[in-house]
Amino acid sequence: MKTKNKLALAPWVFTVGFFALWEILCHTLKISSFILPAPSTILWAVWEYRNQLTYHAMHTLWMTLAGFGLAVGFGLLLGMVLGSSRLINAGTYPLLVGFNSIPKVAVVPILVFWFGVGWVPPVMTAFLISFFPIVVNVATGIATVEPEMEDVLRALGASKRDIVFKVGVPRAMPYFFGSLKVAITLAYVGSVIGEQNASNVGIGNLLTRASAAFEVPLVWAALVVLAVLGVIMYAITAYAERSMTGWAQRSQMAA
Amino acid sequence: MSAFVDIHDVTHVYARAEDGLPAVQNLNLKVQEGEFAAIVGPSGCGKSTLMKLATGLQFPREGTVIVDGKEVGAPVKLAGMAFQNPTMLPWRTTLDNILLPLEIVEPHRSRLRRHKAEYVAKAESLLAQVGLKGQGDKFPWQLSGGMQQRASLCRALIHEPKLLMLDEPFGALDSFTREELWCVMRDLHAAQKVTIILVTHDLREAAFLSDRIFCMSARPGRIVAEREVEFPRPRDLEITYTPEFSALVHELRGHIAQARQAA
Numbered sequence: 001m002k003t004k005n006k007l008a009l010a011p012w013v014f015t016v017g018f019f020a021l022w023e024i025l026c027h028t029l030k031i032s033s034f035i036l037p038a039p040s041t042i043l044w045a046v047w048e049y050r051n052q053l054t055y056h057a058m059h060t061l062w063m064t065l066a067g068f069g070l071a072v073g074f075g076l077l078l079g080m081v082l083g084s085s086r087l088i089n090a091g092t093y094p095l096l097v098g099f100n101s102i103p104k105v106a107v108v109p110i111l112v113f114w115f116g117v118g119w120v121p122p123v124m125t126a127f128l129i130s131f132f133p134i135v136v137n138v139a140t141g142i143a144t145v146e147p148e149m150e151d152v153l154r155a156l157g158a159s160k161r162d163i164v165f166k167v168g169v170p171r172a173m174p175y176f177f178g179s180l181k182v183a184i185t186l187a188y189v190g191s192v193i194g195e196q197n198a199s200n201v202g203i204g205n206l207l208t209r210a211s212a213a214f215e216v217p218l219v220w221a222a223l224v225v226l227a228v229l230g231v232i233m234y235a236i237t238a239y240a241e242r243s244m245t246g247w248a249q250r251s252q253m254a255a
Numbered sequence: 256m257s258a259f260v261d262i263h264d265v266t267h268v269y270a271r272a273e274d275g276l277p278a279v280q281n282l283n284l285k286v287q288e289g290e291f292a293a294i295v296g297p298s299g300c301g302k303s304t305l306m307k308l309a310t311g312l313q314f315p316r317e318g319t320v321i322v323d324g325k326e327v328g329a330p331v332k333l334a335g336m337a338f339q340n341p342t343m344l345p346w347r348t349t350l351d352n353i354l355l356p357l358e359i360v361e362p363h364r365s366r367l368r369r370h371k372a373e374y375v376a377k378a379e380s381l382l383a384q385v386g387l388k389g390q391g392d393k394f395p396w397q398l399s400g401g402m403q404q405r406a407s408l409c410r411a412l413i414h415e416p417k418l419l420m421l422d423e424p425f426g427a428l429d430s431f432t433r434e435e436l437w438c439v440m441r442d443l444h445a446a447q448k449v450t451i452i453l454v455t456h457d458l459r460e461a462a463f464l465s466d467r468i469f470c471m472s473a474r475p476g477r478i479v480a481e482r483e484v485e486f487p488r489p490r491d492l493e494i495t496y497t498p499e500f501s502a503l504v505h506e507l508r509g510h511i512a513q514a515r516q517a518a
Contacts (some may be wrong), residue, residue, distance in 0.1 A: 149342045155310040156359045156414070157332035166358065170346050247346045247394060 037220050045217035046224060052206070057225050060203040063119065063191035064233070067126020068184055075131040075183070076176070079138025083172065084164045089139065096132065104129040104190055108197045122194030122202060129190035130183040137179035141172025174248035177241035184233050192226065257324065258285035259450050260292075260309055260418065265318030266475075267304055278304040280475035282318070286467070288417075291444050291451045293461035293468045295507060297515045301476030302454040306420050309452060310334045323417060332360060334418045335411030335449075339426040341403035343395030349406050350391030353378045356414045363414060374413075381409040384446065385439050401432035405439065412447060421453045425460065434492060437463055445489060458507045463495055470510040480510040 019039045025031070026038035033041055046053060082089045104125055111121040145167050153163050195204025203222050210218040242249065262284040268277045279301040286292040294302055307313040308320050311330040320327040335356070343352045357363040357374055367374060382391055385405040387398075395403050404424060411419055421440075425433040441464060444451055455461050461468050462484060470480040484503065486494055494500050 146340070146342055148338045148340055149344075151307070151310075151312055152336050152338075152342065152410075153355075153359060154312055154330050155332075155334045155336050155420070156356050157330050157361075158359045162359055166355065167344065170344070173346075245346075247396070 034214075034216050037217055041217055042220045042224055045221040049218055049221055053203075053221060053225050056201060056203045056206045056222075057229060059201045060122075060188075060191055060195060060226075061229060063122040063195065063199075063202060064126055064184075064188045066123045067191055068130060068187040070123070070127040071131035071134060071183055071187060072180070074127070075134025075179075076138055078131075079135045079172070079176075080142060080164060080169065082135065082139035083142025083168060084160060086143075089143070096135065100132040105193050105197070108194060111194070112198045117198045117200065119199065121198035122191040122204070125194035126187040126190035129193075130187035133179040133182045133186070134176065137175040138172045141175035142168035145171060174241075174245045177237070177245055180237045180241065181234060184237050185230065188226075188230055188233065258321075259288035259290070259323060260284070260286040260452065261319075261321040262305070262308065263319045263321070265308060265315040265320060267301075267308060267313065267315045267317075269304075269313075277316070277475040279308075279477070281477055284469055284478055286450060286452060288450055289448050290467060291453070291465045293453045293455060293465035294471060295455055295458055295461050295468060295511065296471030296476065297473050297511060298456070300471040300473050300514070302471060303422060304476070305471075306336075306422050306452070306454060309418070310336065310420055331418070333416055334420055335414065335416035336420045336422070337404075337407045337411040337424045339423040341395070341400070341407040343403055343406060343410075345394065345396050347394075348391060349387070349393055349395055349398065350375065350378055350382075352395060353381065353391070353406060353409045353413050356410060360414045378409065378413055381412060382406070384443060385409055386435075401428050401436065404428060404436060408436075408439070408443065412443065412449070415447070415449075417450060419449050419451045421451065421455075423455055424453075426456065433457075433460070438492065440464060441488075441490065458504045458511070459495060459500075462500060462503050462507065463490060463492075468507060470507060470514060472514040479514050480507075482507070 023038050023040060026033075026036060031038075037045075082092065107128060108121055108125055111124050115121060115124070142164060145163065149167055150163055153167065158166070191202070192204035192207075195202030196208045197204075199205050203226055207219060207222050210222060262282055265282045266277050266280045267282075268275060272278070282301075282305070284294075284305075294305060296302055304313065308315055309322060309327075309331075311320075311322075311327040311334075314320075314328070322331050323333065343349070344355070347355070354367070354374060357367050363374070379388075379391060382388060385408055387402060387405050387409070390398065390402065390406075395406065398406065404427075408424070411421075424440075425436050428436065437460060440451075443449075444464075451465075453461065453464060465484055468482045468484060469478050470482070471477065472479045482503075486500070
C-alpha cells in the first residue's frame with residue numbers, strides 16, 4: 001500500500017481501534033458502567049436520548065457560533081487597530097493579557113448579574129474566551145509587514161490605511177485562519193461553561209442535570225455529542241483556512 | 256540647468272540611532288533629469304539613507320533635498336522603488352502585483368477600475384520588455400528569483416515614475432542572471448527616459464549602467480568622488496572586457512579602498 005493511502009486510512013484505523021480497545025477492556029475487566037460505560041452502552045444511550053440530545057446540541061451549536069461570530073468580528077477589528085498602531089498596541093497589551101488570564105468560568109456569575117439566566121451568558125462566555133487568539137494573530141500579521149514593502153508604498157504616497165488594507169490585512173489572513181481553529185474550540189468550551197452555569201437549555205445544561213441525577217450513560221452520551229460537534233466545527237474552519245489562503249501553504253511541510 | 260535631484264549639504268541622524276552618529280554628513284549630490292546615476296561605497300555607508308532622503312521617506316536633520324524643483328517635505332509620489340528583495344505579495348498574481356502602485360497613485364487610482372484593460376495592456380507590454388511575456392498569471396512564488404526581480408522592476412515602472420530608485424536590485428542573483436538584468440535595465444532606461452539612482456556594491460554594474468558614479472565614504476557617509484562615465488550608448492556587454500572599462504573599475508576600486516581605510 002502506498003504511503004499516501006496509509007496516511008488517509010490512519011485516522012479511521014486509530015479511532016476504531018481506540019473504541020474497540022475500550023469496549024474490550026470494559027468487558028474483560030468487568031468495569032461497572034457507573035464508572036466507565038463501554039462504547040456500546042454509550043452509543044445505545046445516544047440513540048435512546050436522541051431527541052433530547054439533538055435539541056440541546058442545536059442550542060449549543062447556536063450559542064457557540066453566535067459567540068464565535070462576535071469574536072471574529074471584534075477580533076479582526078481590534079487586531080487591525082493593534083497591528084497598525086504601535087502606541088495602542090503597547091498601551092493596551094497589559095490590559096488584554098490581564099483580561100485573558102482570568103478563567104472565564106469566573107466571569108459567568110457577573111454575566112448572570114447583568115443579563116440573567118438565558119442565552120446571553122453562554123454567547124458572551126464563548127465570545128470572551130475566543131476573541132483573544134484572533135486579536136493577537138491578526139495584530140501580529142499586520143505588524144510584521146516587510147519594511148521594504150512599506151517603503152515601496154509610502155514612496156508612492158500611500159496612507160497608513162492603504163498599507164493596512166492592501167498589504168497588512170491580506171498578509172494577516174493565514175494567521176487569522178490559523179487562530180480560528182483555536183478560537184472555535186475555545187468558543188465551544190465557553191458556550192458549554194455558560195450553559196452549565198446560566199442556562200436552561202444546551203448540552204452544558206443537560207450535562208449538569210444528568211450528573212445531578214446520576215444518569216451516567218446520558219452524561220457520557222452528551223460528552224460524545226460534544227466531541228463529534230467539536231470535530232465537525234474544527235474541520236469546517238480548517239477547510240475554510242485551506243481554501244482561503246492556499247497561497248500561504250505552498251511549502252513541502254504543508255503538503 | 257538645475258538638477259532633477261539636488262541633495263545639498265545634508266546631514267541626517269536617525270532618531271533611533273543609539274550612538275547619535277549621523278548616517279550621512281554634509282552630503283552633496285546632483286543628478287540631472289534622465290540621467291542614470293550610480294552610488295557605490297563600502298557597506299553601511301548610508302546608501303539606503305540616501306534613498307530614503309531622496310524619496311521623502313526620511314527628512315534631513317540639516318540641509319535640503321530638492322526633487323523636480325520642489326523641496327521634499329513628504330513622500331515624493333513620483334518615485335518607483337525596487338530592492339534586493341523583490342517583495343512581491345504572494346496572494347496576488349504577478350500581474351496584480353505590478354498593478355499595485357496604480358491602486359495608490361493618483362490619477363490612476365480613481366481611473367483604474369474603469370480603464371482596467373488599458374492598464375493591463377501596459378503591464379503586459381512592460382512584462383514583455385523585461386522578458387516575462389505571458390507570465391503575468393503566475394503567482395510570484397512560481398517564478399525564479401531573477402524573474403521575480405524582473406517583475407519587481409515592472410512594478411516600479413508601471414506608474415511612469417520620473418525617478419526610479421534601485422537599492423542593490425541585482426545583489427541576490429547569480430552573475431549570469433545579473434548581467435542579463437543589466438541589459439534589461441539598460442533598455443528600460445533607454446525606452447522610458449526616467450531618472451535612475453542605483454545603489455550598488457558592484458563596481459562593474461555601476462560602470463556598465465550609469466552615466467555618473469558617486470563614491471561614498473564609510474559612515475558617516477559623504478561623497479568622496481564623482482566620476483562621469485563616457486562610454487557611448489547603447490552599450491554592449493562586450494565593453495566590460497575592454498581595457499578602458501577595467502581602468503574605470505580599477506579607479507573606482509581605489510576610491511572605495513581609500514574610503515574604507517579612512518573609516
